[in-house]
Amino acid sequence: MMSEQLDIIYRDEYLVAINKPSGLLVHRSMIDRHETRFAMQMLRDQIGQHVFPVHRLDKPTSGVLVFALNAEMAALMGNIFSEHYLQKTYVAIVRGIAPEHLLLDYPIIEELDKYTDQKARTPEPKPAITEFFRLAEVSLPYAIDKYPESRYSLVKCLPRTGRKHQIRRHLKHISHPIIGDAKHGKGNHNRFFQKTFNANRLLLAATELRFIHPIYNTDLKLVAPLDKTMAQLIQRFAWYNALPSEWLASQTQSNLYAP
Template identity: 65%
Template sequence: MTDILPIIYRDEYLVAINKPGGLLVHRSEIDRHETRFAVQLLRDQIGQMVYPIHRLDKPTSGVLVFAFSSDVARQLGDIFSRHALTKTYVALVRGFAPEQGIIDHPLVEELDKYTDKKARADKPAQEAITEFKTLAQIEFPFSIDKYPCTRYSLVQCSPHTGRKHQIRRHMKHISHPIIGDAKHGKGNHNRFFQEQFACDGLMLASTTMELIHPITNEALTLTAPLATKFTNIIRQFGWESALPASWITTQDH
């Protein structure tokens, strides 16, 4: 993994990068041994203070936005808290997922023993909604579970709420866990991708984000191409036509 973070958008108010999978956004008690964080790497790279606006799970790649000032950070934070933007993710999941659907399934907050010590453990489940559609499917003549063949789907997801691990938990909820998800996925399918396709890591990426620029009021579309390992799977499975060309890359992120 290179320490040069791919910048996908930059102006005088904000900057957006394509975060590599496996990189923390900022220091966390969850991974106390980690020494590399997107915030510090980006500050060092551009020689300027940056303020993180939102999070991506450590294993998730894709669009990550920072502000250059605390004032812009507050305005962007308001946009995110009101969900006044559109986020699009791509995921590779087990099974033949439905053509499309809306997962309306409240989620109990996942608490971490380090960072959530003071949080209430008895909080009620929070509203969580994810819209999805299936872009492509494939079947292999291998028996991994109890079925004679193994099926996989490429799914586009748009979360309407922002719960922790929402897409990962929602796809598991409808029995289509994401490949490479060590916590919410299926180990035998994760190992199959490692052994057959040399593909490890979480197959979930934030590919686009659409919002109104908080200062210029212009419509802003941020696009982060898929990492090489994800792109390689797309090509091997013959799925290139299922995705916009801007989502596919031959460069390593």
């Protein structure tokens, strides 16, 4: 039986990037001790060589995930991410009509994990900055809360810092939680999307990642199209003109095997 194949959106002799599906861990973790599927091992088996993770995406978040193909490149890419010499772009579907534009500078305290951070001291708030743009909105004739209609927004998110769950927590802070966020969202809206639209995932995707390639010294733009769940919501709400067409394509092959 053929093993599950990941969608490779970029590959050269130093880097490989995939469109990580929602629900897939990057690598083994004590947080999900019973999970058996990991992007790192799946990709290693798929391309037949070891890969080095250089950043992470939350398990429920889909989108661009980059691996280095040797330890030296992993160190170079690690510096790019740690110093934030890059531009990350996410898209989310949130509750309510989000601000048209907002640059949010709101420090957050790192969330400690009960398994891996048992001996850690309570951390201090760390700077966290995210820029938000409302791309589209919709009003639906369903009374989820106390109003006869329920409103939702399509939001582009540009994190300027890289704190854990930063986008999810910042959107919760401004009272526009992401649909499908079990920890930071609202259960009644999450259940509504599950039942009405068969949307059973966190509606947050890392759609673009841009940085200067450490070896080729070229501007590299990696694009991960939205999955079926998010794409069908974009179509249902008539939001397709609000997004670049490449974010809605089923496959992105133009960057494969490029120098």
